[in-house]
Amino acid sequence: MSPTQTIFPSHPPLSVKQLSMRYHHKPVLTDVSFSIPEGKTIAIVGPNGAGKSSLLKGIMGLESIIEGEVKFFGEDLNRKRLATAYVPQREEIDWDFPINVMDVVLMGRHGHLSLWKRPSRIDRDIAEQALKDLNMWEFRDRQISQLSGGQQQRVFLARALAQQANLYLMDEPFAGVDVATEKAIIELFSQLKQRGKTIVCVHHDLNTVGEYFDWIVFINARLVAAGPVEEVLTPENLAKTYGGRLSLLNDLTEQLYRSKVNKIHDEGA
Amino acid sequence: MEAWNLTHSVSMWDNLAAFWRFEDINALWVLSGSILLGMSASVIGAFAFLRKRSLIGDALAHAALPGVMMAFLLFQSRDPVVIFFGALLSSFVGFFIIDWLPKNTKIKPDAALAITLSFFFALGLMLLSYIQGAELENKSGLDKILFGQAAAMTESDIHLLAYVSLFILITVALFFQKFRLIAFNRIYAQSLGISVKSYELLLALLIVMSVVVGLQLVGVVLMAAVLLTPIAATRYWSNQLTPMLLLASTIGALSALISTQVSYLAPAMPTGPWMVVSLSLLFMISLFFGTNKGLLKRWLETRALRKRVAEENILRTFYKLSERQQERESFSMADVQGMRNMQASQLHATLDQMLRKGLILSQSGGYRLSESGMQQASQLTRRHRLWENYLMQQAELSPDMVHQQAERMEHILTADEETKLQAELNSSHADPHGQPIPQGKGERHD
Numbered sequence: 001m002s003p004t005q006t007i008f009p010s011h012p013p014l015s016v017k018q019l020s021m022r023y024h025h026k027p028v029l030t031d032v033s034f035s036i037p038e039g040k041t042i043a044i045v046g047p048n049g050a051g052k053s054s055l056l057k058g059i060m061g062l063e064s065i066i067e068g069e070v071k072f073f074g075e076d077l078n079r080k081r082l083a084t085a086y087v088p089q090r091e092e093i094d095w096d097f098p099i100n101v102m103d104v105v106l107m108g109r110h111g112h113l114s115l116w117k118r119p120s121r122i123d124r125d126i127a128e129q130a131l132k133d134l135n136m137w138e139f140r141d142r143q144i145s146q147l148s149g150g151q152q153q154r155v156f157l158a159r160a161l162a163q164q165a166n167l168y169l170m171d172e173p174f175a176g177v178d179v180a181t182e183k184a185i186i187e188l189f190s191q192l193k194q195r196g197k198t199i200v201c202v203h204h205d206l207n208t209v210g211e212y213f214d215w216i217v218f219i220n221a222r223l224v225a226a227g228p229v230e231e232v233l234t235p236e237n238l239a240k241t242y243g244g245r246l247s248l249l250n251d252l253t254e255q256l257y258r259s260k261v262n263k264i265h266d267e268g269a
Numbered sequence: 270m271e272a273w274n275l276t277h278s279v280s281m282w283d284n285l286a287a288f289w290r291f292e293d294i295n296a297l298w299v300l301s302g303s304i305l306l307g308m309s310a311s312v313i314g315a316f317a318f319l320r321k322r323s324l325i326g327d328a329l330a331h332a333a334l335p336g337v338m339m340a341f342l343l344f345q346s347r348d349p350v351v352i353f354f355g356a357l358l359s360s361f362v363g364f365f366i367i368d369w370l371p372k373n374t375k376i377k378p379d380a381a382l383a384i385t386l387s388f389f390f391a392l393g394l395m396l397l398s399y400i401q402g403a404e405l406e407n408k409s410g411l412d413k414i415l416f417g418q419a420a421a422m423t424e425s426d427i428h429l430l431a432y433v434s435l436f437i438l439i440t441v442a443l444f445f446q447k448f449r450l451i452a453f454n455r456i457y458a459q460s461l462g463i464s465v466k467s468y469e470l471l472l473a474l475l476i477v478m479s480v481v482v483g484l485q486l487v488g489v490v491l492m493a494a495v496l497l498t499p500i501a502a503t504r505y506w507s508n509q510l511t512p513m514l515l516l517a518s519t520i521g522a523l524s525a526l527i528s529t530q531v532s533y534l535a536p537a538m539p540t541g542p543w544m545v546v547s548l549s550l551l552f553m554i555s556l557f558f559g560t561n562k563g564l565l566k567r568w569l570e571t572r573a574l575r576k577r578v579a580e581e582n583i584l585r586t587f588y589k590l591s592e593r594q595q596e597r598e599s600f601s602m603a604d605v606q607g608m609r610n611m612q613a614s615q616l617h618a619t620l621d622q623m624l625r626k627g628l629i630l631s632q633s634g635g636y637r638l639s640e641s642g643m644q645q646a647s648q649l650t651r652r653h654r655l656w657e658n659y660l661m662q663q664a665e666l667s668p669d670m671v672h673q674q675a676e677r678m679e680h681i682l683t684a685d686e687e688t689k690l691q692a693e694l695n696s697s698h699a700d701p702h703g704q705p706i707p708q709g710k711g712e713r714h715d
Contacts, residue, residue: 057456060459060460061459062456062459062460077462078462081461081462084460085460086457086460088454088456088457088460092454092456093453093454094321094453097319097452097453098319098504098507098508098509098510098513099449099453099509099510100508100509103449104453107450107453107454107457107458110446110447110450110458110461110463111461111462111463113446115443115444115447116443116444116446116447117446118446119446143508143509145508159457163461
């Protein structure tokens with residue numbers, strides 16, 4: 001062990017303990033717990049409606065959670081904001097918005113800028129490097145609606161890169177992108193890993209998950225399995241994840257939420 | 270004000286001249302105040318527009334009405350500051366109801382907006398009719414805030430209007446980056462740890478403020494148009510937010526100038542409708558003549574495309590004709606129409622145009638391709654036949670179907686794409702119908 005590690009005991013970049021989320025009375029995720037190692041690529045995998053994006057949003061505090069604890073490098077998110085970058089789904093925004101590529105990437109610097117400060121020369125240099133890393137520098141003055149789907153995704157990744165974080169949480173970066181972009185993302189992953197960064201992605205292509213990622217978290221409303229690819233990418237785990245939800249489990253959880261028992265149960269305690 | 274009532278009977282020209290000599294210092298104040306309002310309302314309205322919350326301004330303006338009336342009733346005063354805070358308060362109550370209802374009940378946002386808007390407006394109208402029936406001093410002119418009346422504004426009204434408008438413009442300039450970030454991608458802004466809620470509250474406050482000070486000028490009913498029309502118009506001129514905001518504030522200022530003028534020339538005219546009509550005219554001008562997807566530009570582009578396609582189609586027809594009947598020197602219009610469905614008038618016009626461009630030559634009562642026409646025609650034919658081959662190789666289609674597709678594709682393929690197609694194909698020299706593929710430049714072979 002190197003001396004720095006003994007002085008600062010290393011915490012996992014992300015650990016989730018008993019996280020539960022719901023939409024009105026419908027359980028979305030229940031009792032999800034896992035923690036991930038540093039410097040790896042991690043895929044969150046599961047069928048449609050399994051709660052993958054919700055998990056990411058719950059972790060980032062973008063959707064409310066009913067119970068659970070999320071730690072970033074052993075701390076609350078607010079103390080590790082600058083070390084954490086989030087890449088939302090491409091479909092979630094209006095690409096007709098009047099803005100060009102450079103200005104979108106500069107948004108990645110706003111976590112560092114207070115109140116009415118504008119991006120400085122240094123911020124611009126960082127954004128420039130991020131765009132170059134994703135082969136998008138020549139598009140810097142392009143209005144974003146004039147980009148292809150893959151180029152839009154690369155702009156989002158460049159924006160996250162400009163945050164210079166240690167942990168990256170990405171919602172389906174591979175969805176609907178062209179081959180060139182897919183290659184660019186893989187290249188980016190390996191560069192980030194070399195610098196000891198950690199990447200967590202919602203991913204739904206089972207054909208590539210073993211090749212692109214070191215670790216998998218299987219989700220289907222609950223945690224099915226989490227661990228290194230070679231250990232958890234098994235037919236049993238795939239069957240459990242994709243073999244339909246445990247309907248009785250979910251029905252009863254929904255009943256529990258409707259009854260408000262879980263709200264009043266511990267009131268006297 | 271009094272001076273204006275006296276000169277009312279004088280001719281319009283004298284009025285206009287007097288206005289621009291600024292003999293009445295109040296006229297200058299009203300003018301600059303309304304221009305500032307036009308600018309600030311269009312700038313702050315832009316953010317509501319971009320966040321797809323366009324109707325919020327309309328609802329907030331209506332929600333201000335009962336506040337104005339209550340303030341007047343409680344304090345028995347027309348002091349602009351009293352009225353301002355009354356309106357601000359009731360607008361904010363309206364804002365929170367609109368915000369709270371969809372989050373905590375099954376009512377959707379559009380319904381929440383409509384219900385709140387009508388309720389507050391009705392409440393305001395009830396109070397207004399009560400005031401008009403009651404024995405109160407100073408009450409005349411209160412009904413003017415329904416449609417706005419620039420000429421009825423007092424000096425202190427204008428001062429408040431100017432200060433608030435300046436405050437709005439400065440605040441937007443300061444927080445521009447954050448406002449744009451939140452309007453573009455709210456969830457991402459949240460993930461950066463930016464307190465999105467406070468900025469949204471600030472945006473709401475600015476909109477409420479601009480609505481409230483605009484009431485006397487534009488009126489409750491029409492305020493929304495002043496917030497939204499300018500920015501909507503700028504979409505036809507630019508794709509960048511900063512120039513759009515500058516242009517929107519110019520449009521706002523211009524409409525304010527026009528309507529204030531009218532209000533002075535004909536004091537019986539309400540300002541609000543004039544402002545909205547002039548805004549809408551500016552919007553229509555943008556819609557038709559805008560350089561960024563304006564209707565005229567789109568129409569011209571379609572027309573140019575139609576002409577080009579017709580021309581290229583006839584080039585191809587000549588190519589095919591001379592391919593099939595190599596012994597003939599020229600072809601008649603009937604020959605062309607035999608192979609290409611086209612009305613005689615359009616065919617005539619296109620041929621004339623091609624003659625002028627030197628693509629075809631007139632010869633012994635017919636036409637034939639010139640050197641440059643031949644070059645273009647063989648390039649088109651090459652692209653057509655390459656695409657046919659490519660489709661045959663890549664998709665399960667009959668030769669008939671690939672021809673139909675290639676008829677369209679030939680017009681849009683570029684030299685670059687042509688090279689790519691060539692590279693993807695094994696070097697075949699004939700199309701699926703057995704016709705030879707003309708060679709591209711620099712790769713002639715024999």
